[in-house]
Amino acid sequence: MKLFDLSLYLVLDPGLCARTGMVETARRAVAGGATMVQLRDKEASSERMVRTGHALKSALSGTGAKLIVNDDVEAALAIGADGVQIGQSDWSATDARARLGPAAIIGVTVETPELARLVDPEVVDYVGAGPVFATSTKPDHKQPVGFAGLAAQVAASPVPAVAIGGLKAEHVTEVLAAGAEGIAVVSAICGQPDPERAARSLWAEIAVVRWLG
């Protein structure tokens, strides 16, 4: 049984995390409740990905938080990461699964219900769904879909979804109401003066929605 928790998913960005650094940001965010951490560094060489990934892996060791690597399946293997997040133009999920084996967590980015429907639940563990809102964090993102579009992607997906794109603590209620299992953020944690506190405020919202409805 593969256990992972999409509730509060931090996606690291080297630029936005520059103030605190990616590894320290991840450490503090996990102390504040982040359940998954994705290393996403579009400019990095595989060597730099692996170096940062190793540092992240030791920072997260023993916390229960999962470490996911964006795009670079070989780097994920070298790091001994828990899994990968792959986009529509990156590795195929089937190739990634063949390379990483059955225990790896494989996430696929979807931007439409049609793409969500194509996901093979035998191969893919979760989808990253969105973008809910426009965001300068990913300048080439697809058309924002709003909460109704998110709900349509979630409904079409055969696997659990985590929502992404311009999301803040104030959006948690609608994200969960749309059927997503969790919220993925970059700027709501990266570059915040206190990443642990930022993660705690997101968790506080999740807890309120989950336990008080």
Ligand code: TZP
């Ligand atoms: N994929 C879709 S939007 C996005 C990614 C990686 C960036 C989300 O960043 P932010 O700062 O949480 O809006």
Ligand code: MG
């Ligand atoms: Mg990608």
